[in-house]
Amino acid sequence: MAKTLREAPITTANARAKLSAGVHWRSLDPDVHLGYRKGRRGGVWLVRWRNGFGYRQKPIGTADDAIKEGTLDFNAAVKTARREVVAARLEAKAVADGPAVTVGLAAERYVAERDARHSKRAGRQIRSDAARRLGRYLLGQPARGKQGVVPAAPLADVAIHLLKEADLLAWRAGLPETLKETAKQRLINDLKAALNRAFTANRKRLDPALPSIIKYGLKAEPADDDENIPLARENQILSDPQVSALLRAARNIDASDGWEGDLFRLVVVLAATGARFSQVARMRVGDYQRTAGRLLIPASRKGKGKSGSVPVPVGKDVLDAIVPAVSGRAGDEFLLMRWRHTQVPGSIRWIRADRGPWQTASELTRPWDDIRGQAGMSQVIPYALRHSSIVRCIRQGLPIRLVAALHDTSVQMIEKHYARWITDGLEELVARSVVPLVPQGDENVIQISA
CATH class of the missing domain: 3.30.160 (Double Stranded RNA Binding Domain)
Known part of the structure; x- marks a missing residue:
């Protein structure tokens, strides 16, 4: 007893x-x-x-x-x-059920999952953006080329069952001041996802209050330089003649460098739809609907639970430009393809190996430099085609909700980053509604001197 x-x-x-x-x-x-x-x-x-x-x-x-x-x-x-x-x-x-999970281990598992997902999409082994961000600012990384060893952050060794809000806040405070707010927020989002994933997988042996610690320790803060984030800079909003000049240059580079239409068709679709590269690269032959006069753009992978496609009307000129990519091909094949090259063993010569879909936006980097150079627009980035498409729709007076739906984004994002053009577009619409109200020749009208 x-x-x-x-x-x-x-x-x-x-x-x-x-x-x-x-x-x-x-x-x-x-x-x-x-x-x-x-x-x-x-x-x-x-x-x-x-x-x-x-x-x-x-x-x-x-x-x-x-x-x-x-x-x-x-x-x-x-x-x-x-x-x-x-x-x-x-x-x-x-x-009780095994070694304690640390913040570093949770981040490593998350990185492995992201790397596997991206590698599966690309059809080859690649390293995700999350791996680079978390490796540099949390997990540490070995010396690479001219870059020295990056030590792991102290937060990486903290067991998540002992994690405190102060630990997360201290890590955030220690991030370089030179790190842009957008890059910092992506890094924080990566860590938040890694910790929430670890809690979900180990919730039976963790404190139920841990999600609250993660939430408030990694809570998004208003960025002081929000207005300086170059999401829709003035020089990236292109007029229709400027877009035509880029397409003309793309056609010339395509012909001179032996792309056989692959490069030109990619740029045409980007310009006509305003879609992201990652969406356009996943289009299938069946997404080309000439009778309906439209293209079906796969939903982006941003957010959760998204699927299906967004129908985007395009002109006959765009549909005609894509015809060679659909002729004689099955509906489930990738729409936009390109040649891949391999180096001849023991030589500096490269030869064509096979054709496959575009995989990453970096494949467009080198030819885009040639395109914008020939077009005389040295500062223009490919994303300018998306910015310009959104602003074009706004100026045409389309409802903001429709503009957001066509470009697979949110009304809030449109209002936040394209507010100036929304205001200009609404002003033009109001100006069209102005009608003469004062009767002409009325003797009772009193002229007001300036």
Whole structure:
């Protein structure tokens, strides 16, 4: 039979002064006891808690018997004792089914999952953006070329069952000031996704409050330089003649470099639809619908639960330009293809190997430099075709919700980053509604001098 605990008067310094030397206990709950060990020069606080058939015990601080500063009174000792027991039980729960999961391990598993997903899409082994971001600012990475070793951040070694909001805030505060707000937010989102994934996979042995710690520790903050984020810069909004000049240059580069129409068709579709490269690259032959006068653009992978396609009307000239890509091909084949090359062993010569779909936006980098150089627009980026498509629709007076749907984005994003052109477009619409109101030749009209 378990012994009955004999409660000791340890709540005040005067009561403790009358106690004999040794350890005295007081119950906090049936399985947790606060202890006071009295010595010759004061005492210290202890906590013990039931662990299986026995108890675990731990000192938690010095009692305020003689000095008040930096010591613990009874109430502070109770709070500290409860906190230590909760932490110890979480520790035991976390390691019960295997080694404790650290922030670094959670990030590594997330990176492996992202790398596998991107490699599957590309058809070859590639490293995701999340791997580069988390490797540089959390996990650390070995020396590569001229780049030295990047040490892991202290946060990587923290076990997630002991993770505190302060740990996350300290990591954020330690990020380089030179890191752009957009890049910083992507990094934070990567870590948030990694930790939430780890909690979901290990929720039976983790504190249910962990998602709240992750949420508030990695909460998005308003960026001070929001207006400077170059999402829709003035020089990236192209007029129709400028878009035509780029397409003309694309056709010339295509012909001179032996692309056989592959490069030109890609740029045409980007310009006509305003879609992202990742969407256009996934289009199938069946997405070309000449009778309906439209192209079906696969939904982007941004967000959750998205599927299907977005129908985008295009002109006959665009449909005619794509005809060679659909003639005699099955509907489930990729619409936009390109030649791939391999290097002849022992030579600097490259030869054509096979045809396959476009895979990453970086494949457009080199030919795009030639295109914009020939068009005389050295600063224009491929994404300018998307910006220009959105602004073109806005200027035509299309409802913002329709503009957002056609470009597979949100109304909030359109309103945030294209507000100036929305205002201009609405002003033009209002101007068209203005009609003469004052009767001409009315003798009662009084002229107001300037």
